[in-house]
Amino acid sequence: MKLQKIIDTLEAVTLDSTTNTGLEVGWACATDLMSEVLYYAHENSLLLTGLVKPQVIRTAEIADIRVVVFTRGKEPDTETISLAKRKGITLLVTPLSLFTASGRLFSAGLQCCPYT
């Protein structure tokens, strides 16, 4: 799914004007547990989380995740934003809850990372 469609579906805002909205996202993973991300997420997937911490960016980088969506309108601090920028990770903020955001993306055709 194209990043632009994800932004529209989630009524999200991007935190960087240089975002590549044509980026293709393969799967999604929704959790606040970093080891779950590292265990289940595939590269090129999207992470939906309510956890707004630099830890999330570090984890995304290690797992080759290019896009992180923060739910319930939680804005990351400047440290988290600048870390993401340095690592080339796109950050989105959606006003929706983790449950609703996941439901919308699932209905729009985005699937959970398959277990390998």
Place this chain on the structure above:
Amino acid sequence: MDHTRKIDGRFNLVGGDFTNAGEASTQLKKILQLRGVKDSYIRRASIATFEAEMNVIIYTPAGILRYDVDDESIKITVEDMGPGIEDIDLAMQEGYSTAPEWVREMGWGAGMGLPNMKKNSDVFRIDSAPGEGTTVKMIIYLNKGEQS
């Protein structure tokens, strides 16, 4: 890229240092990328190393991460000066965690770290005893034919 040269090195890990948590694994990832190791191996090595690094930062005062890379494999050893693990079989179970609340607030404590290290390495060994620290050894074999 010269694949025949052996490279090794080490990083010192400081317990409780959450600001730099993950830096050693991130740097190792860059080293492997520069060497031209195939992405899928780099990803497995990075995930396994990051989980081991986080455990040192969360549960121990200090540790050392060593890496050894040659044509055949990536070898990672993470040794710490922490309290050790009483029941290794229990610690290895998915979902088992003693992480306190403040660690869970940072997104850790799923009890998936050790299982994740095992999942991503070809050889996984953990040695630990109460009062004697913990040593995790991991090997990822590189399939030469597939290396990009």
